[in-house]
Amino acid sequence: MTTNDDLDLDEYDLFTKKNVFALLKEYCKLWFTLHHPVTNNLTPEEVRETKRSLDDALVLFGAIKEVFDDLPEDVQELVRNSPIPVLGDDLERPKWL
Structure with a gap:
């Protein structure tokens, strides 16, 4: 079995700027797809899948x-x-939000 020690990984490698940006970008895309009335033309199954993906992202957050x-x-x-x-x-x- 391989551990982080075997791979010599920093425990924060997952949380690089590039990875966090990609996660935020995908999360926002999913959220707006689900909540924005103009783009929400999803089937019920697609809504369930999108909600599952959002829940998975929340685990990462x-x-x-x-x-x-x-x-x-x-x-x-x-x-x-x-x-x-x-x-x-x-x-x-931030104050501007």
Whole structure:
């Protein structure tokens, strides 16, 4: 069995700016597809699949929330500036939002 020690991975490799940006981008795309009246022409099955994908993304955001203070500032800034709040209300949002 392979462990992180065997691979010599930093535990925060998953939370690089590139990876977090891709997650935020996909989450926002799914959220707007589901909630925006102009683009929501989904079948009931597509709605269920989209909701499942959003739930999966929220699990990842939960992991990000756990290590948020240890993440690089640029990654924290990406999460704070997300057009859709992904970590709840306990993180300070920018004043312009």
